[in-house]
Amino acid sequence: MTKRWIEETFHPHWRVALEASKVLFEKKTDHQDLVIFENDTWGTVLMLDGVVQLTTIDEFVYHEMMAHVPLMALENPKRVLVIGGGDGGVLREVLKHSTVEQATMVEIDREVIDTALKYYPQIPLDTFDNPRSEIVIDDGLKFVAQTDERFDAIIIDSSEPIGPSAVLHTREFFKDCKRALNEDGILVTKNGLPFLFPDHLAGTTRVFASLFSCVAPYLCTQPCYFGGPFALNLATDDGLATTNNTAALEKRVNARSITALKYWTPHVHTGAFALPAYAKNVVTKAIKDGRTQGESAKGYASI
Ligand code: SAM
Numbered sequence: 001m002t003k004r005w006i007e008e009t010f011h012p013h014w015r016v017a018l019e020a021s022k023v024l025f026e027k028k029t030d031h032q033d034l035v036i037f038e039n040d041t042w043g044t045v046l047m048l049d050g051v052v053q054l055t056t057i058d059e060f061v062y063h064e065m066m067a068h069v070p071l072m073a074l075e076n077p078k079r080v081l082v083i084g085g086g087d088g089g090v091l092r093e094v095l096k097h098s099t100v101e102q103a104t105m106v107e108i109d110r111e112v113i114d115t116a117l118k119y120y121p122q123i124p125l126d127t128f129d130n131p132r133s134e135i136v137i138d139d140g141l142k143f144v145a146q147t148d149e150r151f152d153a154i155i156i157d158s159s160e161p162i163g164p165s166a167v168l169h170t171r172e173f174f175k176d177c178k179r180a181l182n183e184d185g186i187l188v189t190k191n192g193l194p195f196l197f198p199d200h201l202a203g204t205t206r207v208f209a210s211l212f213s214c215v216a217p218y219l220c221t222q223p224c225y226f227g228g229p230f231a232l233n234l235a236t237d238d239g240l241a242t243t244n245n246t247a248a249l250e251k252r253v254n255a256r257s258i259t260a261l262k263y264w265t266p267h268v269h270t271g272a273f274a275l276p277a278y279a280k281n282v283v284t285k286a287i288k289d290g291r292t293q294g295e296s297a298k299g300y301a302s303i
Helices: 059-073 089-094 110-119 140-146 163-169 171-179 198-211 246-255 266-271 277-296
Strands: 004-007 017-020 022-028 033-039 043-048 051-055 079-084 102-107 133-137 151-157 181-190 214-220 230-236
Touching: 017 033, 022 110, 033 110, 043 110, 051 059, 059 089, 059 151, 059 181, 059 214, 059 230, 059 246, 059 266, 079 089, 079 140, 079 163, 089 102, 089 151, 102 110, 140 163, 140 171, 163 171, 163 198, 171 181, 171 198, 198 214, 198 230, 198 277, 214 277, 246 266
Parallel strands: 079 102, 079 151, 102 133, 151 181
Antiparallel strands: 004 017, 022 033, 033 043, 043 051, 181 230, 214 230
């Protein structure tokens, strides 16, 4: 029986195709095209709207860098908000921090959660039922615009700036995230592939610079995101949070008894903020523009 090849359709002039040894689930949900399949190299693969979101062999890279960089940078993070992240990977890493009293995850598509539990339970594990977790099915844009709660860290584990996720890459959304942060709280968002999409990095950095005093993009190497290093972007008004002292990070990871991480280390944390010149140039200009443009600084996507 000929096996099906499933293509990523995100990049305009090139495509990656993955062989599906078995298609486990495929559906157009109320929000997006969702397909989950087995691949002999990457394990179980989740694709949304034609873009690989995660694979079971390398998801730890992205999930550890999304969760541990902001939470290790904070002295005592208690309240955490995750926007998106329906696969449960970021929430799993957040709950490793013994300081976290409650983590709220706001996911727009219930089917992403249900299919994660059914087809790749080794990623969410029991995080959705953890007494410290609160799961909300809602549009992240609406949730942050209406919430009265305040968070020490907000982690935006969205999909690409297309479909339901486009609004999560806008000034309006980031501004409401800032409003929902405690003083000196940290906002982190995924920020695409800077080599191929420098405008995505520039847009988010510009808006962050117009809203916060510290903006610090960092990189990780995510094997299944084809196209070079993957960017995450961090913003805060707490200048100390981005000083990255390796010894202090070592003390924190031990104090929180977090072990067996497969990507994040204190040195990887500090090294992740060292950007290659082509990305550094984009960031330097975007920060300058954001400071100058203020309220009129535009993001990569607009509502
Ligand atoms: N790690 C992945 C990546 O970087 O591509 C992202 C994973 S996660 C699966 C992305 C999640 O964001 C999806 O579950 C999707 O349903 C959710 N999402 C998209 N738009 C959303 C919105 N407006 N509000 C809340 N969740 C949203």
